[in-house]
């Protein structure tokens with residue numbers, strides 16, 4: 085079964101479950117779901133869903149119907165919602181699928197009703213101005229009689245706890261609970277969970293924090309889930325004063341041993357991530373050096389014993405990488421896709 089790729093994502097299933105449990109506890113009486121769009125933020129949606137369902141998670145969210153289909157059969161007792169709702173092109177797949185659409189516009193509501201109008205979720209825009217019916221549309225008769233499972237909205241600035249838009253969105257969402265019938269109401273993503281139980285309603289929808297991202301300063305309990313393991317393709321001795329890699333921008337001061345790894349920006353390890361990062365080889369921290377190539381990266385293994393064919397580990401400290409690189413934690417994680425063999429432990 086294994087393809088023997090020279091590149092792996094090492095995934096910590098216990099940490100994933102611990103992060104979900106922590107978020108579930110912080111959600112108070114609300115149920116805690118899981119956003120598994122973008123292939124589980126790059127970790128592998130199917131494996132993530134199986135592990136979280138085993139821990140008691142019942143509500144999963146993907147972006148599109150092709151992501152829903154790629155999940156295969158849902159774990160026992162689990163429900164799946166498709167956040168982008170139903171375009172005309174989606175109706176055949178949507179009517180065939182056990183997943184529910186999250187209806188985002190009056191047009192989508194009309195389309196869903198015409199096809200029979202079964203159980204669905206509805207997104208209302210309370211100030212982000214992204215997807216969703218307006219509050220006025222939601223309060224009109226557009227939704228009358230629709231069997232709404234979850235009425236939801238999404239926070240634009242939850243990562244900034246004191247941003248005034250959070251309270252404004254909360255105030256806009258509350259009256260919907262009184263006036264639009266649905267089985268459950270849901271507002272909070274990962275960062276929204278940290279805003280407190282006022283924001284939790286009946287169901288929270290974390291994504292990033294499940295996967296080891298830090299949605300805010302109060303989330304130190306969140307554990308890293310993913311690390312990169314890359315294989316050494318070659319080790320070479322580089323004389324003092326020589327350069328390594330494209331642009332010759334890294335130079336040795338003294339003779340050095342340099343290992344070349346099977347990892348590059350086409351794997352999602354973008355140039356900006358390398359500076360200040362290191363790989364662990366046999367317990368020794370070896371700095372990443374020079375410019376990241378498309379499929380290769382070099383490390384200085386002068387202080388380590390590392391040879392051709394050995395594996396090294398590159399931890400993914402997401403908040404630190406984001407701060408150094410200007411990429412968000414989300415971009416870093418979701419950038420790691422097809423070229424990794426995923427190893428859960």
Ligand SMILES: *Cc1c(COP(=O)(O)O)cnc(C)c1O
Pocket residue numbers: 119121167238272273274275289290291292293
């Ligand atoms: C992606 C997404 C989430 C999860 O957000 P995180 O910030 O990753 O926790 C929740 N709700 C909606 C509507 C989303 O699109």
